[in-house]
Amino acid sequence: MTAAPLLAVQALARRFRGLQAVDGVSFAVPKGGIVALIGPNGAGKTTTFNLIAGALVPDSGRVVIDGSDITGCRPDQACHAGIARTFQLVKPFAALTVIENVMVGALKNGTDMREARRAAAELLERLGLAGKAETAARHLTLPERKRLETARALATRPKILLLDEVMSGLRPAEVDAMVATLADLSRATGLAILLTEHVMRAVMALSHHIVVLHHGRKIAEGTPEQVSRDPQVLECYLGRAAAGGGG
Amino acid sequence: MTIGRRRPVVLLASALLVSAAAALPLLPFVDNYVVSVLIVALFAAYFGQAWNIVTGFAGQLSLGHALYVGLGAYAAGALFFHWGVPPWLGMLAGAAGAALAGAVIAALSFRFRVGGVYFALLTIAFAEFTRILFDHFSWVGATSGLYLPVANRAHDDLLRLRGSPAMFYYVLLALTLGGLALSRHLLSRRIGYYWQAIREDEDAAQALGIDVFRYKVAAMGLSAAMTAVGGALLAFYDNVLFPDTTFAIGRSVEIITAPIIGGLGTLAGPLIGAVALTALGEVTTRLGSGLAIDGLKQWLFGAALLAVVALQPAGLWPWLRSRLGLGGDRR
Numbered sequence A: 001m002t003a004a005p006l007l008a009v010q011a012l013a014r015r016f017r018g019l020q021a022v023d024g025v026s027f028a029v030p031k032g033g034i035v036a037l038i039g040p041n042g043a044g045k046t047t048t049f050n051l052i053a054g055a056l057v058p059d060s061g062r063v064v065i066d067g068s069d070i071t072g073c074r075p076d077q078a079c080h081a082g083i084a085r086t087f088q089l090v091k092p093f094a095a096l097t098v099i100e101n102v103m104v105g106a107l108k109n110g111t112d113m114r115e116a117r118r119a120a121a122e123l124l125e126r127l128g129l130a131g132k133a134e135t136a137a138r139h140l141t142l143p144e145r146k147r148l149e150t151a152r153a154l155a156t157r158p159k160i161l162l163l164d165e166v167m168s169g170l171r172p173a174e175v176d177a178m179v180a181t182l183a184d185l186s187r188a189t190g191l192a193i194l195l196t197e198h199v200m201r202a203v204m205a206l207s208h209h210i211v212v213l214h215h216g217r218k219i220a221e222g223t224p225e226q227v228s229r230d231p232q233v234l235e236c237y238l239g240r241a242a243a244g245g246g247g
Numbered sequence B: 001m002t003i004g005r006r007r008p009v010v011l012l013a014s015a016l017l018v019s020a021a022a023a024l025p026l027l028p029f030v031d032n033y034v035v036s037v038l039i040v041a042l043f044a045a046y047f048g049q050a051w052n053i054v055t056g057f058a059g060q061l062s063l064g065h066a067l068y069v070g071l072g073a074y075a076a077g078a079l080f081f082h083w084g085v086p087p088w089l090g091m092l093a094g095a096a097g098a099a100l101a102g103a104v105i106a107a108l109s110f111r112f113r114v115g116g117v118y119f120a121l122l123t124i125a126f127a128e129f130t131r132i133l134f135d136h137f138s139w140v141g142a143t144s145g146l147y148l149p150v151a152n153r154a155h156d157d158l159l160r161l162r163g164s165p166a167m168f169y170y171v172l173l174a175l176t177l178g179g180l181a182l183s184r185h186l187l188s189r190r191i192g193y194y195w196q197a198i199r200e201d202e203d204a205a206q207a208l209g210i211d212v213f214r215y216k217v218a219a220m221g222l223s224a225a226m227t228a229v230g231g232a233l234l235a236f237y238d239n240v241l242f243p244d245t246t247f248a249i250g251r252s253v254e255i256i257t258a259p260i261i262g263g264l265g266t267l268a269g270p271l272i273g274a275v276a277l278t279a280l281g282e283v284t285t286r287l288g289s290g291l292a293i294d295g296l297k298q299w300l301f302g303a304a305l306l307a308v309v310a311l312q313p314a315g316l317w318p319w320l321r322s323r324l325g326l327g328g329d330r331r
Helices: A045-053 A075-081 A098-109 A113-126 A142-154 A172-189 A200-206 A224-229 A231-238 B004-026 B032-057 B066-083 B087-111 B116-135 B165-188 B190-200 B202-207 B212-238 B249-262 B269-291 B296-311 B316-323
Strands: A007-016 A019-029 A034-038 A060-065 A083-085 A160-164 A192-196 A209-214 A217-222
Touching: A007 A045, A019 A034, A019 A045, A019 A060, A019 A192, A019 A209, A019 A217, A034 A045, A034 A172, A034 A200, A045 A060, A045 A075, A045 A083, A045 A160, A045 A192, A075 A083, A075 B202, A083 A142, A098 A113, A098 A142, A098 B190, A113 A142, A142 A160, A142 A172, A172 A192, A172 A200, A192 A200, A200 A224, A209 A224, A209 A231, A217 A224, A217 A231, A224 A231, B004 B032, B004 B165, B032 B165, B032 B190, B032 B212, B032 B249, B032 B269, B066 B087, B066 B116, B066 B212, B066 B249, B087 B116, B087 B212, B116 B249, B165 B190, B165 B212, B190 B202, B190 B212, B202 B212, B249 B269, B249 B296, B249 B316, B269 B296, B269 B316
Parallel strands: A034 A192, A034 A209, A083 A160, A160 A192
Antiparallel strands: A007 A019, A007 A060, A209 A217
């Protein structure tokens, strides 16, 4: 990793009543880097996302993007600082058309409606939704909604895109298409991506670097190969026996 | 916005409708009574448009818009009564005061994350609180009412808003068309997109960089100011103001009925709902007096509201649009 990462998460912590959901998690995402945040259910992935994107305020720790500290900022301020996110449970603007949904994102960059429409149309093309541009978002299928969610976030022209389970519910062919789209996008525009994902096929194909969370703590990080050989990771995913004979 | 190639047709139809509306008072069978009915319809349409901005576009349910009608009415009325301030200036003062009141109420509510039904309750509470306040506000006549001086005059005085029903009809027609144009403009700009995004999903809107608080407060302030402008006209049309009728909950409910029946959040909905409701009201009033059935009008209003909510919950206008093949299922 370079000396000055694009996104630096430092000792982030958040407690819900008795549960330490995120416990001193630190990692970094370099410019143009694709980092996956993985872990079993309840590991604290979505909470970490919410802490970075401003949907939750951390008890302690810092979130720094491109040198500026955005810890405790509101979601709209985090967005203006360069963070865009999707929601695990998609949140389309149901009554608006697909292109209007994406225009709402694009309007962050200026009030010119024609320019917003042009930028939105381009993103719909890229994400294979061009044919649905004038359809009301409520008529989309789940995989289409996931793509819409991604297009809308990208329309804000973020420095880093946070994807929360954007592949779940997709068929393998759709996962591959999405992976290809995201990898192209990152290569072409230098966009950094932080994703949480249960679909390992996507994680392994897409990410340069993986951070593993378990019970709110970071238990491992490294390249996909390193992480997939890490005994602690195998233990938490597959149980003690698979990690090479308990004891 | 799929109207593209249909634009000439829509423009032509709108031009015809506007000319027809402008010519109405000149027709032989249109007497002062008919004009007064048309005025009722236009007030309903205009107030509906104003309310539609905060609730239809921005999705924040206000059930206390009588408050802003009253602030506009009393500001313009009292300033004219005491100091002879021209109604148009009083109207501006009322609009500014109402905008401030609306923005403060919205800011207080949204700052403390009061939303949905609780926000609606709070808007009722503020309207009721103000009604009681005005009941004891002797400068504006308290419960005895504020009577604007009426003098017979040969000519309409547009500057002082003293004159015939036809003059009020034209003023209201212009105001309603202005409200329509303003709504259309706002809906096609960033602020309109942002309001609708907030209405559809606040979290998603905020994640896309929208300062949700600011846009909601702006919607309420603007809606309140527009409502107060109508309220000022109402004061000079009615010539008498009582807190119990001006700030009545019943008025708040009346304001929301037309847009709901016509199509909440649509541009033409408030206008179409107002015309439909007024027409229904007139027909049933005549029927009712002929048949001597008390409360027939209220009963039919309720039935109409139920029918629309059950059969066409999106309102009459979206349904009409698709029947007329105008496309676009929203506006």
